[in-house]
Amino acid sequence: MEDTNQFALTEKASKTAQALKSEEWFSDASDAGVFAAAYIVKKYPEFDPLTYIPHDGLGSKYNYSSFDPDGTWLRFLQARYHTETPRVCMKSLINYGLECISDIIEEHGIIRISDFI
Amino acid sequence: MRFVQFAIENFGPYLEREEIDFTDRDGVTIIWADNGRGKTTIMRAFNFLFFGNIESPISTRDDFFSYINTRGISNGKYDFYTELTLSDEDDIYIITRKCVTKHGITVPESSADMVVELYVNFNGNILSADDADRLVRNIMPEEISRFFLFDAEMLQDYSVLLKADSGSGNTIKEAIEKILGLPILTNGATDAKIIRNKYEEEENAAEKQDKRTAELGVQKGKRLEDKKLQEQELEGKKQQQQDLLNEMHEIDADMQKVTQLKSLLEKKKRILEEIERTKGEIAFKKTETVELLKDAWKWFLKEPVQVTICSLQAEVSTLSSKQASAKDQKVIIDYMRQAIETGTCPVCDHKATSTEKDHINDSIRIIEAGIKGLSDDELAHLHQNTQMISGLKMLGLNEDHLDVLAIKCKELNNLQIKLDDLHDNQLASVVAAISGNTESDEDYVRDLTRRSLECEQKLEAVAEGITGIEAEIQKLEDLIKALSEQIKAASKGTELGFAQAKVRFSQGVEEIFTEAVGTYREQLRQKVEKDATDLFLKMSTEEDYDSLKINSNYGLEIMRDGKPVPHRSAGWEQIVAFALIGALHRNAPLEGPVIMDSTFNRYSSNNKKKIISVLPELSDQVLLLANIGEIDANAARKDLGHMIVQEMTLNRINSEHTTIEKGAN
Numbered sequence: 001m002e003d004t005n006q007f008a009l010t011e012k013a014s015k016t017a018q019a020l021k022s023e024e025w026f027s028d029a030s031d032a033g034v035f036a037a038a039y040i041v042k043k044y045p046e047f048d049p050l051t052y053i054p055h056d057g058l059g060s061k062y063n064y065s066s067f068d069p070d071g072t073w074l075r076f077l078q079a080r081y082h083t084e085t086p087r088v089c090m091k092s093l094i095n096y097g098l099e100c101i102s103d104i105i106e107e108h109g110i111i112r113i114s115d116f117i
Numbered sequence: 118m119r120f121v122q123f124a125i126e127n128f129g130p131y132l133e134r135e136e137i138d139f140t141d142r143d144g145v146t147i148i149w150a151d152n153g154r155g156k157t158t159i160m161r162a163f164n165f166l167f168f169g170n171i172e173s174p175i176s177t178r179d180d181f182f183s184y185i186n187t188r189g190i191s192n193g194k195y196d197f198y199t200e201l202t203l204s205d206e207d208d209i210y211i212i213t214r215k216c217v218t219k220h221g222i223t224v225p226e227s228s229a230d231m232v233v234e235l236y237v238n239f240n241g242n243i244l245s246a247d248d249a250d251r252l253v254r255n256i257m258p259e260e261i262s263r264f265f266l267f268d269a270e271m272l273q274d275y276s277v278l279l280k281a282d283s284g285s286g287n288t289i290k291e292a293i294e295k296i297l298g299l300p301i302l303t304n305g306a307t308d309a310k311i312i313r314n315k316y317e318e319e320e321n322a323a324e325k326q327d328k329r330t331a332e333l334g335v336q337k338g339k340r341l342e343d344k345k346l347q348e349q350e351l352e353g354k355k356q357q358q359q360d361l362l363n364e365m366h367e368i369d370a371d372m373q374k375v376t377q378l379k380s381l382l383e384k385k386k387r388i389l390e391e392i393e394r395t396k397g398e399i400a401f402k403k404t405e406t407v408e409l410l411k412d413a414w415k416w417f418l419k420e421p422v423q424v425t426i427c428s429l430q431a432e433v434s435t436l437s438s439k440q441a442s443a444k445d446q447k448v449i450i451d452y453m454r455q456a457i458e459t460g461t462c463p464v465c466d467h468k469a470t471s472t473e474k475d476h477i478n479d480s481i482r483i484i485e486a487g488i489k490g491l492s493d494d495e496l497a498h499l500h501q502n503t504q505m506i507s508g509l510k511m512l513g514l515n516e517d518h519l520d521v522l523a524i525k526c527k528e529l530n531n532l533q534i535k536l537d538d539l540h541d542n543q544l545a546s547v548v549a550a551i552s553g554n555t556e557s558d559e560d561y562v563r564d565l566t567r568r569s570l571e572c573e574q575k576l577e578a579v580a581e582g583i584t585g586i587e588a589e590i591q592k593l594e595d596l597i598k599a600l601s602e603q604i605k606a607a608s609k610g611t612e613l614g615f616a617q618a619k620v621r622f623s624q625g626v627e628e629i630f631t632e633a634v635g636t637y638r639e640q641l642r643q644k645v646e647k648d649a650t651d652l653f654l655k656m657s658t659e660e661d662y663d664s665l666k667i668n669s670n671y672g673l674e675i676m677r678d679g680k681p682v683p684h685r686s687a688g689w690e691q692i693v694a695f696a697l698i699g700a701l702h703r704n705a706p707l708e709g710p711v712i713m714d715s716t717f718n719r720y721s722s723n724n725k726k727k728i729i730s731v732l733p734e735l736s737d738q739v740l741l742l743a744n745i746g747e748i749d750a751n752a753a754r755k756d757l758g759h760m761i762v763q764e765m766t767l768n769r770i771n772s773e774h775t776t777i778e779k780g781a782n
Contacts, residue, residue: 025407038414041421072512076418079505080425108771113406114526117413117519 003085005064007057009033013098014059016105023111030066036097037073037090039116041080044100049092050081064090118205118256120710120738127189127197128165129158130775137765137777139710143737144760147753148777149745150767151531153538155775156742158184160714163266166199166214167257169233181216182228188773195225203256211238212253257709258295265709267698290670297641298706299634306630313623314348317341317597320616327613330604337600344593351586358579361572368569375562378551385547388539395536402532406525409518416517426509429502436491436499443490450484453477537772641704642667648700649673649693652734656692656727665696673697688720695728699735710738717747729753733760750781 009017017029017036026032040047064087068074077086104115119139126134137159139146150156161171161184171184185195198215213236222230237249244252257265294300321341324334456462457474469477491499605617646667653665653675662682665673673693674681685693702711717725725748732739743753754761764781 024403025410031411034414035410035417038417042417045421045424072514075505075508075512076422076425076514079429079509080421112526112530113410114523114530117523117526 003087004091005087006061007064007087007091008061009059009091010054010056010095010099011058012055012102013095016098016102017060019105019111020101025111025113029060030062033062033094033098034067034073035116036101037067037093038097040093040097040100047093047096049077049089049096050083050085052092052096054092054095067094118203118709120740121202121204121209122200123163123202124200125159125162125198127186127194128162128199129184129186130155130769130773131158131777132186132188132774133776135775135777137740139738139740140762142762143733144762145732145739145741145757146763146765147741147743147761147781148765148767149743149750149781151534151538151745151769153534153542154767154769156714156744156767159742160266160712162199163201163712164262165216166201166212167253167262167266168259169214169235180228181231181233182225184216186773193224195231209240210252210256212236212249212256213238266712267714293671293701294638296701296705297645299638299641302630302634302637306627306634309623309627309630313620313627314345316616316619316623320613320620323613323616324604324608327608330608330613333600333604333607337597337604340593340597340600344590344597347586347590347593351583351590354579354583354586358576358583361576361579365569365572365576368565368572371565372569375565381547381551385544385551388544388547392536392539392544395532395539399529399532399536402525402529406522406529409522409525412516413519413522415514416519416522419514419517422509422512422514426506429506429509433499433502433506436495436502439489439495440491440499443488446484446488450481453481534769642669642671644704645671645697645700646673648703649696652699652731653693653696655731655734656695656724658721658723658727665693671697688724692724692728695731695735699731702736703734709736710740711736712740712742714742717744722749722752725749726752726756730756733757 008014013033013036014029017032020026020032020035021029026035067090073090074086077083077089081089083089101116105111108115119141121139123137123139124134125131137146137148148156148159165171165184171181181197185197189195189197196215196217198213200211200213203210203212215234215236216231217234218225219230219232225231235246235249235253237244237252239252318341321334321338324330325338327334452463456469457477460469460474461467462469601617601620604613608614608617646665649667650665653673654662661677662675663678664676666676666681667673673696675685675689675693676682698711717728720728729748729752732741750764763779766778766781768776768778770776
C-alpha cells in the first residue's frame, strides 16, 4: 500500500470533527482529529490501524501535514506500528477515533469532554 | 411510630425502585444531594403517600401525570408508587399509594387518565379501602403535617402566630392545639355543657309539676328560655366570628400571595443573576479546558511512546548482546592463534606442545563454526531501532496533565448541571408560579388592605357582642342559681332531689372540663415556651438573647433584657420556628419522625453548626435532605457525632434517573 499525503475522512468522522469545532472545543477540525487519534492510541491499544478500513471517504479532505505539521506523529507511528505507511495509519486512527467519539456523544445526547479523558 | 423503610419508583427522577432504610437507632439520617438531584421530590413523595396529592408551586395538587419518570414514559411504564413501612410497637403497617392508568387506557395523556390507589397492609392483612384511608388519616392528619414534613422556607409561616386575630395564625394555632391533644378536653367541655342543659330542662319540668315549686319553676323556666336564646345568639355570634376569621384567613392568604409575588420576583431576579454568574464561570472554565485540550493529545501519547521505546529497547538489547557475544569470541580466537604462532600462551606464558597446538586448532574450528554475529538485516534493524528510540525521545512527550484536565472537566460538568437546574427547575418553577399569580396590582393590594381592616373591625364588634352575651348569660345563670336555691328550699321532701342531683353532677363535670381546658392550655403554653427557649438558646449565636416568650397563639417573641426584639430577620424567624417545632414534638402525645428539606443558606456557619447539633432533639427520627453546597459534611458529622445514624447520597445517573445510594460521596 502506498502512503498518502492527502486523504478524506469518513462522513461521520468529518461531521464529528466539525461539531467539536463548532462547539468551540477545538479551534480547528484537524485539531479535533488529532485529539481523536491520540484518544484511540491511549484508550484502545488493541486497535490495529493497519488493518482498519474506513467506511467511506465522503467527508472533508485534508493534507496530512494539517494533522502533523512537525512530523511527531510520523515518527511515533513508524516506531509503534513498524509501518512504511504511517500516514494511512494516521487516517485510520483519526477516522476510528472520531467515529467512537460520535457514538459516545450520541449515547449521552451532549458533548461532554470528560467522557474522553 | 417509627419509619422502617421508604420506597419510590418511576416517580420524578427515580426511575427504578429506590429505598431508604431507616435504622432502629434514634438520630439523624442525612441524604446528601446537589441541587436538581431529587430532594424535593422525596418530600413530595411523602406528601403523595400520606395525602394523595403533590404540593408544588408549578402544578396543581393532582397533576400526577407530570410526575411520571420521563424515561419510564419512553419505556411504556406509566404507573408510579411510593411505599412506607411503619412500626408502632408490635404493629407493622405497609402503606402503598399508587398512581396507575385508568382501566381501559393503554397510553395515558394527562392526569385525567390516571387514578390514585391506596393500599395498607396491617400486620399481614390488607385493609379495605375505607379502613386504609381512615388509618392513614389518623397516622398523619394533613392539618398537622407541617410539623412533620417541612422545608425550611415554610418555617417563616409561623411568624403569623405573632399576629392576634390573624386567619392563618388561627389555623396554625388550631393545628398546634390539635397536635398537643387539647381537643380531647374542649370536646369534653362541650359535651358536658349539652348534658347539663338537658338535665336543667328535665329538672325544670319536674319543678313546674310540683305545686310547692311550680311558680318558681315557671320563673326559672322563663330564665332558662332566655338563657337558651342567649346561647343560641352566642352560637350565632361565634359562627359569625369563625366566618370572619375564615375571611381573614382568605385575605391573609391573598396578602401572602402578593407578598409571595414580590418574593417570587426577587427570587427570579436572584436566579437570573445566578444563571448569569454560572454562565460566566462556565465560559471561564471552558476557556481553561480548551487551552488544556490543545496539548491533551501529547499527554495521551506519553504512555504509548514509553511502551514503544521499551519494546524497541528490548529488541536493541537482544541484538546488541548477540553482536557483543560474537565480538568476544573473535578476541578469544585471536589469542588462540597468537599461541599457535608464537608457541606461548599470551595469557599465562605456557609453552605449547605440538599436541596442544593441534588441540587449539581444533578448538578454533569449533568456535568459528559457532560464531553467529548480526546479519545485514539485523544490523540494519539495530541501527533503525536505535535511531527510532532517539527520535521518540526527542519528541519530548514526557508530560501528562490529564488529571488536571479531568478536574477541569468535572468542574465544568458540575457547573453545567447547576446551570441546568437553575434554568430548568428553579427558574421554570418561579416563572410558572409568577404566571399563576395575577393578583398584583396596587388597587388590588389597597382593596385587600381595606377588606382586612373592615374584617378586623367586624371581628372587634363581634368579640364585644360575644362578651356582652356571655355577661348576659352569666347574669341569667346567677338568677337561675338564685331561683334554684329558692326551689331547693321549697322542695324539701319532694321528688325533685334526683333531678337536682343530676344537674349538680353535670355542672360539676362541666366545671372540671372548663377549668381543665384553661389549666391544660396554660400549662402547655408554659411547657412549650420553656422547651422552645431551651432549644432556641442552643441554636442562638447571640449571647444577649435570653429567652422566648409565648403568646396566646403560640407565637414566640425573642426576648432581650426582658423586652421583645423587634424586626427579627428571616433567618431568626426560621430558628424560632425550629424551636417551636422541637418544643411541640416534646409535648405532643402524637409521635412521629421529622422529615426536612432544608435550605441552610440563610445561616452563618456557626448558626448551621448549632442548628445541626439540635436536630436530634426535634424527634427520635429525623431525616434531613441536605444540600451538599450548604452544609459542610465533615463538620456536620463532627457536630452530630453518634446521633448521625446513617448517610445516603442522591446519585444522578442522568437527568431522567437518580438513585439513592448508601453512604456519602
